[in-house]
Amino acid sequence: MTVPVPLGGQPQVVSLGLGVHGQRSHRDRFLLPDLWAFHLYRYRAALVLDGVEHALLPGSVSLVPPGTVTVYRYRGVSEHLYVHLRLSGEPVGLPPVAHAGASVPLLTDLLTTAVTTFPLAPAAATASVWAALWQVAGLVRPSVEDPARARIAPVLAAVESSLTGPLPVGELAALAGVSPAHLTRLFRAATGRTVVGYVRHRRGVRAEHLLRRTTLPVATIARSVGVPDLQAFNKLCHDVLGASPRAVRAGDVATVTG
The missing domain is CATH 2.60.120.280 (Regulatory protein AraC)
Incomplete structure (x- = not known):
């Protein structure tokens, strides 16, 4: 509307x-x-x-x-x-x-x-x-190059600016004016991932940047990507980046993008 x-x-x-x-x-x-x-x-x-x-x-x-x-x-x-x-x-x-x-x-x-x-x-x-x-x-100008992403553009923007805190699928769906199930279908079409999977991936990509490009303590980086529990943050890095935070900081793994 x-x-x-x-x-x-x-x-x-x-x-x-x-x-x-x-x-x-x-x-x-x-x-x-x-x-x-x-x-x-x-x-x-x-x-x-x-x-x-x-x-x-x-x-x-x-x-x-x-x-x-x-x-x-x-x-x-x-x-x-x-x-x-x-x-x-x-x-x-x-x-x-x-x-x-x-x-x-x-x-x-x-x-x-x-x-x-x-x-x-x-x-x-x-x-x-x-x-x-x-x-x-x-x-809110529509994207003629990627109409699938244009439909979820407000949600993508919200994710990028709110990675430090919780991002419940229900709130994101309400932001787009659709049901959680429909938002998940839109995300699969546009990104190949579920909403939860996309948020988790973006947290990992943000964490990788901070680990490689800054000297911030690992605990600070974990909080800045919305995963303050260090055990959970370590699992995020292994799942998304393929290595521990220490290995990512040392440059022992390839860069993840997207």
């Missing part, structure tokens, strides 16, 4: 900042009658837009049209960067919720800059917000 987001004209920023929620209640309901809501999330939650539920992960973004009933179900104290604004110009079809993947640092920088500069330089802040919006638009 996509919504027409008017990005052709410079936006009018009405309010922006860092929102902190989930402190007193794990549920909030919002309605902005005449403003768009642009959010970059730092937490896991459920977002319900006009009765349709979307899964949020750290790095998710949402663009909610004016007049949309919005309900959040938090898991605890939750922070997100937000912009309430008016949009105009030629529309671009975008999903209401997507994942920023590798663009998370850039989007965070653009929106943080907008928040801090808005009181003294609103024009500069508006330019940062506009750049962030077009960055989001670039995230």
Whole structure:
């Protein structure tokens, strides 16, 4: 599902900042009658837009049209960067919720800059917000070279930016708007692996890079790829890389890619 987001004209920023929620209640309901809501999330939650539920992960973004009933179900104290604004110009079809993947640092920088500069330089802040919006638009352009991967692009992006934490198949499936079983079928078609197998492979590839290219302790690397238990991390390296972490660091095995 996509919504027409008017990005052709410079936006009018009405309010922006860092929102902190989930402190007193794990549920909030919002309605902005005449403003768009642009959010970059730092937490896991459920977002319900006009009765349709979307899964949020750290790095998710949402663009909610004016007049949309919005309900959040938090898991605890939750922070997100937000912009309430008016949009105009030629529309671009975008999903209401997507994942920023590798663009998370850039989007965070653009929106943080907008928040801090808005009181003294609103024009500069508006330019940062506009750049962030077009960055989001670039995230969801379909791939004509690999349409199978294009269908799961939001999930692939979420995996890459969230390898340090848990990645339940149910949450990833909700992010794509399909059932876990259907997501597994899509993954097999696009990657030749199950969702769990793909996540495990990507953890191994990330671990290999850190073992070979950095001097970080093995325990730190294990935590950074979401496998803090050293015995489990050792098994991951053997399964994906074909050797122990020490052997991988020593360069005793061939490089794994993909």
